[in-house]
Amino acid sequence: MRGALFPVLALALIGAGQAQAQTRATAIGDAERGAEIWMFCSGCHQIGPEAEISIGPPLNGIFGRRAATVADFPYSRSMTRMGRDGLTWTLDTLDAYIENPRVLVSGTRMSFDGLEDPRERADLLAFLRDFSDRPSNIPEAAPTARADLPRLSEDTLAIVGDRAYGEYLSSECTTCHQRDGSDQGIPSIVFWPQRDFVLAMHAYKQKLRPHPVMQMMAGRLSDEEIAALAAYFGTLTP
């Protein structure tokens, strides 16, 4: 397994810079400034409790909505096809669409040239986000902030983990994985060779291994944090 995984990871390392561990998330943007940018949209779109179909469809609940699904709105054929193909409005797809609508939907009827400034787009998205489901009520609803995702450095595999830091971080793992190594529905993660542990975590982080919970958990661990966890779980006393 080690032989098969490592070359893939090595490819992923090329061009990646080093980043600090994440301490905070960054809000999508400033919704108040977004409300000002909304003026560009409000000629055609409505939003809020009373919103109805106008020249464009209402944009309540746009996050998480499949494209071209507002009943009775006469979408372009192009938009309808994208909806059928599975285009769903997320932070990323909306951002791309607002930047240049034709990149995503060639024949869209939306006569808008796009917003070039990423910060203006982020502010507008933050404004739109406020009119969609809240994650606390519907946990699968869209994010309200962007992760400051750490990247791999070339020295990743050589990092010596800080065991004390690993012990702290491990509390996030032990909600599911048991410290005593029991293995009931959720695998044991103790006493692994540290290198295997590090490789496995990076494989999740790169989404090479499929499990969604682990992809998410590994996705926000920095290289140092992965090494620290490997050091801790690898040397637990039974």
Next chain:
Amino acid sequence: MTLNRRSFIGTGLVLGAALSAPPLIGQARPRVVIVGGGAGGATAARYIAKDSQGAIDVTLIEPTRTYYTCFFSNLYIGGFRDLASIGHSYGTLAAQYGINVVHDWAVGVDRDGRTVTTAGGHVFPYDKLIVAPGIDFVEGSVPGWDISAQNRMPHSWKAGSQTQLLKAQVEGMRQGGLFCMVAPPDPFRCPPGPYERISMVAHVLRERNPTAKILIVDPKQSFSKQALFEEGWQKHYPGMIQRIGPDFGGNNVSVNPETMEVDIDGQVEKVDVCNVIPAQKAGRIAELAGLTGETGFCPIVPATMQSRMDEDIHVLGDATIAGDMPKSGFSANSHAKVAAMQVRAALTGSTAFPARYSNTCWSLIDTDDGVKVGASYAPTDEMIAKVDGFVSQTGEPADLRKLTYEESLGWYSGIVADMFG
């Protein structure tokens, strides 16, 4: 592991004293009082006691001697767990971690004098207080229902006798009868919980009472894992379950427990079993301590879980306004680890690492048909914000759903070990 910990206690004491924050030097051990022994409070107690290695005096105030977890209580209703398997004692926390477990109700907090008073008349001084009381119900939120009617129309939203009662009522329902759930408005404990409960009730009725019907009256436009539940109900319980949302009067409901009637926007339905889940607020002690805001829940500092009202108090779990985090046992467990680290840092000078939060909620729709939703969160200045997430997909193969269910069993073992030792 226990032996190792004990052999370290001596060293821990010395270290703890050496690292004590200046105001505490010369005092006895710093005191932490924790109100509420659920997923938030029990976890916080265990982590503070475990990681401070005796340097902090930990008192846990929790009225029940056996704690029944709300999570997996629906599986008990469905016949997938027995009651004993979701009940936990505080014995290990007392015996192995040296936590002073007090079975009493906290009835008052003197924030100036920094003491907690219990119904039994005891007064507990604290240096840091952790408040993790879970939820209480908003009076009058379902007209006609109050706590005196909870035997005729159980809420079963706090696990234990209420869960037993509802299970018995479902099993004893007349052939072809009608089960009704009055679902709560947002925000409430366990967003997928009402719909998992519907699935478990349907599972029981399909076996014992296949002509029975289920009615959900719901003030919410949409709900957690909606596509997954609706797909599952269609597949496993076709024609059994009907939901009335706000567009058809689901937001204008009153009940009459005497006559077992439910009035839905003027239309009166006679029902056989009625599960009323009222609107919710923070557990009452949080309100008494002056920690709640306009919404009835407690505002917190996203990076530390400290109350916005009092920096010597941390609030955990369902009682908080935790931004994007749903009210769940997993979330409370996650809050507790951040708060425990902050409390230790303040009292003994240990390192406080940056806060990180996560949550996963599993739900069971039918035998071996498990689904899940989860996310990771991080503090911004304003709130705990969602940064990434995942959810089970509709149309997943049966073996994946079975694996998801098995994973939830593993998680249950994991989290209760994390809470109770």
